[in-house]
Amino acid sequence: MTAPIETTGAAAEAQPEAVLAGAKQSQIQGRSLGRIAWNRFKRDKVAVAGGIVVILLILMAVLAKPIESIFGLDPNEFHQDLIDPALLSPRGSWGGISLHHPLGVDPQFGRDVLTRIIEGSWVSLLVAGGATMLSVVIGVVFGVVAGFYGGWVDTIISRAMDTFLAFPLLLFAISISASLQDGAFGLTGLPLRIAVLIFVIGFFNWPYMARIVRAQTLSLREREFVEAARSLGARGPFILFRELLPNLVAPILVYATLLIPTNILFEAGLSFLGVGIAPPQASWGGMLTSAAGLYETDPMYMIVPGLAIFITVLAFNLLGDGLRDALDPRSK
Template sequence: MTAPLEVSGSAAEAQPEAVLSGMESKTIEGRSLGRIAWIRFKRDKVAVAGGIVVVLLVLLAVLSKPIEWVFGLDPNALHQNLIDPVLLRPKGALGGISWAHPLGIEPQFGRDLLSRIIEGSWVSLAVAFGATVLSNIIGMVLGVVAGFYGGWVDTLISRLMDIFLAFPLLLFAIAISASLQGGAFGLHGLPLHISVLIFVIGFFNWPYMGRIIRGQTLSLREREFVDAARSLGARGPFILFKELLPNLVAPIIVYSTLLIPTNILFEAGLSFLGVGIEPPQASWGGMLNQAVDLYQADPMFMVIPGMAIFITVLAFNLLGDGLRDALDPRNN
C-alpha cells in the first residue's frame, strides 16, 4: 500500500479548497452601468466643475423671482440719481459699483446689472431647455423610425432632414419673430415671445438630433436583443419604444447638453438683433444690444452679460464632454 503523500504547510495554503474556504462568507457586489458611468464621470474634474456651474445656474434661474423678492431687487428700477446728467454714465470711477449694486448700474438708465443678469438667466434657460425638449422629441421619433424601418421611410425622413438643414433658419426666425410681436394664438407679451422662440429654435433644429438617433438605430437594430424580441413575436412599435429607445438614452443626454448652449446663443443672437425678447424684460442678448450704443459710456455694460453667456455655454460644453466620455462603453 502506497504511503500517503505529505503536503508541506506552504503547499497546503495554496490548495484551492483552503483558499476558497475563507471566501464563502463574502459576496461579490456587481456594479450597474449607471454606477460605472458615475465613477468615470467623477474622475473628470473639469466636467464635474462644469456640472456644478450648470446646477448653480439652473438653481439661479429657477429661484430668480424668490431671490429678487427676498433681497428687494427690481431689474427695471431706475436709479437716475446715480447717473451723471452730462456724461450719461454712472458716477464714480467704478461704473456705479457699490454694496447696493455689486456689478454696477447701466449707463443712461441706471438699472441694476446684477438684478438684470439674474432676471435674464431664467429667460435664456427657459428658451434653451424648451427648444431642446421640442427638438429632441421630434428628432428621437423620426430618427428611430428612419433607422429601424429603413427603405423608403428612411429615404423620406432623411431628405426631410436635408431640407430642414438647408433652411435659412436665422432669416426665418427673424421674419417669424418680427411678424408675431403684437400677439398671436391668444398670447401677448413675454409668454408669446418665449413660445415663438421655443417653437422656431426647437422645430427647425430637430434634424441634428434626428441624424444622431438614426445612426445609432441603424447599429442597434442588428443586435441580438432585437432579434430575440422579434423571435418572441414583438412588433415594430414595441421594439422601437421598449427595446431601442432605452438604449439611446446615453447619446440623447450627451447631445442635449451640447445642444442647450447652442440654443442659448441662438436666443441671445435673436434678442441682440431686436427680434427676441422685447425690453424692458431683461435678457442677456437684449443687454448686449443695448450695450452697443452705450459701449463708450461704460464698456463693462457689455462685458458682464457677455461673460454670463460665456460661462453658461462653457459649463454646458464641459459637462457634455464629460458625460460623453463617461457614458461611452468603449472607455475603460
Template sequence: MTAPIETTGAAAETQPEAALAGAEKGRIEGRSLGQIAWSRFKKDKVAVTGGAIVVVLVLLAILSRPIQAVFGLDPNAFHQDLIDPNTSLPNGAWGGMSADHPLGVDPKFGRDIATRILEGSWVSLVVAFGATILSNVIGAIMGVVAGYYGGRVDTIISRLMDTFLAFPLLLFAIAISATLQGGAFGLTGLPLHLSVLIFIIGFFNWPYLGRIVRGQTLALREREFVDASRGMGARGPYILFRELMPNLVGPIIVYSTLLIPTNILFEASLSFLGVGIQPPQASWGGMLREAVTFYEVDPQYMIVPGLAIFVTVLAFNLLGDGLRDALDPRSR
C-alpha cells in the same frame, strides 16, 4: 506519531457555513452601467466643475423671482440719481459699482445690472431647455423610426432631415419672430416671445439629433436582444420604445448637454438683433444690444452679460464632454 484530531459532528457541520461566510466576504459586487459611468465621471475634475457651475446656474434661474421678492429687487427700477445728467453715465468708477450695486448700473437708466443678469438667467435657460426638449423628442422618434424600419420610411425621413437642414435658420427665425411680435395664438408679451423662440429653435434643430439616433439604431437593430424580441412576437412599437430607446438614452443625454449652450447662444443672438425677448424684460442678448451704444465709454455694461453667456456656455460644454467620456469609454 500523534493521532489525527477528530472533529465532533457539530463542528463538522459548521465548517461549510464558515467557508461560505468567507466566500461572501470576498465576493465582488456587480455594478450597473449608471454606477460605472458615475465613477468615470467623478474622476474628470473639469467635468465635475462644469457640472457644479451648471447646477448653480439652474438653481439661480429657478429661484430668480423668489430671490427678487425676498430682497425687494426690481430689474426695471430706475435710479436716475446714480446717473450723471451731463454724460448720461453712471457716477463713479467701474460703471457705478457699489455695495448696493455690486456689478454696477446700466447707463442712461441706472438699472441694477446684477438684478437684470439674475432675471435674464431664467429667460435664457427656459428657452434653451424648452427648445432642447422639443428637438430631442422629435429627433429621437424620427431617428429611431428611420433606423429601425429602413427602406422607404428611412428614405422619406432622411430627405425630410436634409430639407430642414437646408433652411437658413437665422433668417427664418428673424422673419417669423418679427411677424409674430404683436400677438398670435392667443398669446402676447413675454409668453408669446418665449413660445415662439422655443418653437423656432427646437422645431428646426431636430434633424441633428435625428441623424445621430438613426445611425445608432442601424447598429442596434441587428443585435441579439432585438432578434429575441422579434422571436417572442414583439411588434415594432414595443421594440422601438422598450428595447431600442433605452439603449439610446446615453447619446441623447450627451447631445442635449451640447445642444443647450447652442440654444442659449441662438436666443441671445435673436435678442441682440431685436427679434427675440423684447424690453423691458431683461435678457442677456438684450443687455448686449443696449450696451453697444456705450461700450466705448462704459465697457462694464457689455462685459457682465458677455461673461454670463460665456461662463454658462463653457460650463455646459465641459459637462457635455465629461458625460460623453463617461458614457462612452471608447471615446477616451
C-alpha cells in the same frame, strides 16, 4: 486505495476555492453600468466643475422671482441719481460698482445689473431648455423610426431632414419673430415671444438629433437582443420603446447637454438683433444690445452679460464632454 495527496506551502495557497471560501461575501460586489459611469464622471474634475456651475445656474433661474421678491429687487427700477448726465455713464468707477450694486448699474437708466442678470437667466434657460426638449422629442421619434424600419420610411424622413437643414434658420427666425410681435395663438407680450422662440429654435433643429439617433439605431437593430425579441414574437413598437430607446439614452443625454448652449447663443443672438425678448424684460442678449453703443463710456455693462453667456455655455459644454466620456463603454 490510494493515499490522499498532501498539499503544503505555496501549492496549498494557490487553490482558488480556498481563497474564495475564505473571502467575505461583502468583498465581491458587482457594479451597475450607472455606477461605473458615475465613477468615471467623478474622476473628471473639469466636468464636475461644469456640472456644479450648471446646477447653480438652474437654481438661480428657478429661484429668480422668489429672490427678487424676498430682497425687494426690481430689474426695471430706475436710479437716475446714479448716472452722470455729462458723461452719460454711471457715477464712480467700474460701471458704478458699489455695496448696493455689486455688478454696477446700466449707463442709461441706472438699473441694477446683477438683478437684470438674475432676471435674464430664467429667460435664457427657459427658451434654451424648451427648444432642446422639442428638438429631442421630434428628433428621437423620427430618428429611431427611420433607423429601425429603413426602406421608404428612412428615405422620406432623411429627405425631410435634408430639407430642414437647408433652411436659412436665422433669417427664418427673424421673419417669424418679427411678424408675430403683436399677438398670435391667444398669446401676447412676453409669453408669445418665448413660445415663438422655443418653436422656431426647437422645431428647426430636430434634424441634428435625428441624425445621431438614426445612426445609433442602424447599429442597434442588428444586435442579438433585438433578434431575440423578434424571435419571441415582439412587434415593432415594443422593440422600439422597450429594447432600442433604453440603449439610446446615453447619446441622447450627451447631445442634449451640448445642444442647450447652442440654443442659448441663438436666443441671445435673436435678442441682440431685436427680434427676440423685447425690453423692458431683461435678457442677456438684450443687455448686449443696450451696451453696443456705450462700451467706450461703460465697458462693464458689456462685459458682465457677455461673461454670463460665456460661463453658461462653457459649463454646459464641459458637462456634455464629461457625460460623453463617462457613458462611453469603450473609455477606461
